[in-house]
Amino acid sequence: MRRGNRALLLRTLYFEQESSRQDLSRLTGLSPATVSNVVADLITDGIVIEAGAVDSDGGRPRTLLRIRESYGYVVGVDVGETRVRLELFDLAMAEQAKAEYALEPGAHEPPAVIEHILAGLGSVLADAGVDESQVLGMGVGAPGIVEQCPELLVHGQTFGWDGVPLGDRLRAGTSIPVFADNGAKTMGQAELWFGAGQGARHVVMTLIGTGVGASVITDGVTYRGASSSAGEWGHTTIAVNGRVCRCGARGCLEAYIGAGALLGRYGGGPAAGDEESALAAMLGDPTARPVLDEAVACLGAGLGDLVNLFNPERVILGGWAGLLIGRALLPEIRAAAGRNALTQPMAQVSIELGRLGPEAVALGAATLVVEDFLLRGDAPHRS
Template identity: 40%
Template sequence: MKRTSRDIRRANRNELLRYVIAQSPVSRQELAAATGLSLATVANLVGELLERGVLVEVGFEDSDGGRPRGLVAMKADGGALIGVDVAETYIHVELFDLALRLLARAEEPLSASVNRPEQVVGHIASGVRTVLADAGVDAGLVFGVGVSMPGQVEREGGLSVFAPNWNWHEVPLRELLAEQLQFPIYLDNPLMACTVAELWFGAARGCDDVVVVNLGTGVGAGIAVAGSLYRGASNTAGEWGHTTLVLDGRACHCGAMGCVEAYVGSLGIINTLREVDPDSALLHADQTAAIDALAEALAKGEAAAVETVKRTARYLGVAVGNLVNLLNPQVIVLSSWVAARLGDALLTGMREAVAEHALPRPLEHTRIMLCPIATNPVSLGAATFALEGALAPSRS
């Protein structure tokens, strides 16, 4: 894809912001050295961000006998950002200041009977109002709301194109949200959101080639190439969960058979548990409760749980081995709630299976790890989309 001057400027600005957020306060000279941008480009970008009220001058540092260097930092109290993680079983809303520091969070449950568009929109709006009230933040300070939706999303049109677990098709989500929320709304999907979070704040900082494996009810792989998100032609790159793992295997929500998601998504793991022990007491009707019970039983060493996670890790390892061979990434991060619940046991077994199925040379250069971000990575990534969107020049 040809990059325009607008794309390059946005990428440069994001790189600069990532560094300022991590290292504040910093000088323009330090920013130029750290980002590889020219001092003139850095000065131009810093000037723009100072004018927008995103950065602030915070004093000077000595410069080995030369003129003191001016320092800049994020103007944390200059605004607020909201990130929303909409999953099949919950809506998680987080409020951040401009330095992406968490101010408040709220969560609202979803279920199989509460997933119509108007219901989901109502829960999102309720969560946004809750975090603003809890933090005592004036709505006028909000730069925007980033909303991560499961499935396929059209960012520009604000559409939920296809959410297979809810059977949504072409839902005008941004339009529906705008009826209840008077903020700019930036729509994307969790693969993009969690990958941005890792690039800005997590295991992928400083890396160019990255894969973030999102393990929840849905499954996918967020991809960054040369330090930037790889979106594909229609913003649907990363649907690795709907690649075939087992020929003529289990039915998947997408309509195909044998998909990765049908084996390593939460419902797939529950089906594996059912195969291991059809009468298991861990087989709760609610998938979140079932995975929680599985994790607790795993910690106690219960045989059915150990075998279920062992099989799941093997399925996951084969599929991740394909990613290693195909993309040759520097780091693969396991993210989202299923990975967090099953933790090191899943990671260890998966690494063993990857070693059996990936080619030695690409695997030698790939780190595989759990997401290190303490807060919700999808909400954090969605909030960065709101920051990027607020700083983007008008297309008019």
Template identity: 50%
Template sequence: MAKPSRQTVRDLRRNSRGAVLQQLYFNGPMSRQALGTATGLSSGSISTIVAELAGEGLVEDAGTVDSDGGRPRNLLRVRPGCACLIGVDVGETRVRVELFDLGLTELARYERPLEGRGHDVASVVRHIADGVAAVVARADVPDELLLGVGVGVPGIVERGSGDGAVVHGQTIGWDAVPLESLLRTSVALPPGARLFIENGAKTLGRAEMWFGGGQGASDAAIVLFGSGVGACVVTGGTIMGGTHSSAAEWGHTVVQVRGRRCRCGSRGCLEAYAGAEALIQRWREAGGALPPDADEESAVTAMIAAAFPQDGAAPDPVAVAVLDETAEYLGAGLANLINLYNPERILLGGWAGLQLAPYMLDAVRGHATAYALRHPAGQVVIEPGRLGPDAVTVGAATLPLAEFFARGGRRDAPVAEADLVPERTGWRAVAGAQV
């Protein structure tokens, strides 16, 4: 027996406003007539909602379009300057904070490097707090325009405790860190602005699915290849995960029994062979000449230059051999994703993945095909991510953006807590108009 709907008139109004905003955001500019067709709302409801949204400064005119034999139709769009969002990337080598308008145009940026294994919790919290204050001040954002802050972090994000989101980041030395509680007491946010914490590979995946190479795909895997490796898995249009948000911890699947020691403490993990940190370590062990005091990014750049010299010099055979081995391990790891999830698309992102893709992606594709089952391997497309190195911060900023839609564009609108959890809502529920 079907359960009766418990939605109130207020819920229906909020959901209708959210549906109009989503359509205009992802598919705009649109006419009122097109909005009615896309949302299933009556012309009267569309007129009322559009008038409300325009009166609140959320929607604006965007010109006209000719109609078939009738008067030109006015087009509408979401006004980019009506709100701002902050995305934070707590990476392996730095903390990056970016302020965006609602159209995700960058307005201000703040970065601080993390020295060595510098994931001291107090330092990271201070960098985030300083970064949020700095970008808001630089862009001179009024308090009422800031919707919230999304933070992408390495490791497992556990929700449901009294302290809010707790982070288990084994590879960075974080054991049940109550990050949400710490940030709420350290980051100065105006009333109504909310804080969200998510696994960094998942924020990368959200960004690519909403705005990048994942658009239109129902089943995909988005790989974050940085100091380590992780993956966001999307099945049936929904990002996998729940209360324990770990992006599948693909980097810690075993690819070599009794293999190399991984920084997580186990042996033979994919990350021990395919992450940038392991890549550099293996090059050094094989006799590679690293620049003095090189950080990870400059070391990977040096390795690429040695393997693929641009001055006509002979390639360094050691660098070539390590990169070839890395391509094979990465391909084998992708084959595991292919066999387990049958994705239509695999996107390679992260700073190291984007840097290495032009030189090794063809080899990675070949190894993935060789190690995967023939049928699913024949269905998948493997390509670089399209959003560049800032994809994690863009994805983090979509966390308050999703809530903006769920609340129908109103900060104070009541909404069920379950509707604010991205994995339960699913990206299709927010960006479904794109598919």
């Protein structure tokens, strides 16, 4: 019970940012005496600090509390198609340092990616002057399916990863606890906590880059399925016997709306692997209109499927390509989704752009660590 009360108070205080003991009692339903006792323990442990006071109606000023940002640090990692990006945050999710390593197209061998992650970990800790003992954990947003077992097995078919024991390989190089999930799911959690998903309980977060994925959030919880493969939206079939996808199947949505697929139909790949610049140029080229019209139609069909299947309050377009396409074509995308969704659920959903940018994968990966810290409510102090 004590651990549960600590976790409840910590989670409430984290999302409220600052609250008085009286407010925490009202928000959690815990008695004032229980709140006072648990808060006293959290202050003694160095997790919570007093942060000033506010006037109360007709009574003594109320002392405000907040989680101490420097109690511990978290690392977020984005393993993407073209780069490995690491960011170090304090507990207020303020960035302290970052590092980035380019990946050659098609060169995603696990040893090279692991080497980049461990090198980046050392780099961000050194740049911020943070000792490894102060880090509560490292979260990784990885490609493909991430099985939530001790080894954190990654099945990234388009990367050529088949059951890569990401957790074990990283733990061989660091004592920091390791967490991992699919990149679309970590982006979805970041948008739910800090971005376009705030205030909603039923959200679908889409990630469109070279690859395509989604995170389905139901009643505030990410849906993972039996083996964590839920959300592989890019590999749902949009056309029977259609175009060949990178996964080897035919007719996948990714083969119609992924950045690589769009650029291939537009007329060749980007120079020096710079897909982002090439896609931006394509969106401004009137001759690309037939390719874009097809992409909008297919994206609308895919979004309509999500609306019909999951009845979300919000569908959020994210990923670097999703944001570029959405900024240029959002009204057309919304209209195409409306043509493919049932009238009643479509009338209740909003289709919006992500607010946190492509870096949201790393931010969301870091929240995996924060979520564990808040749920346990008893993380040992790291001096």
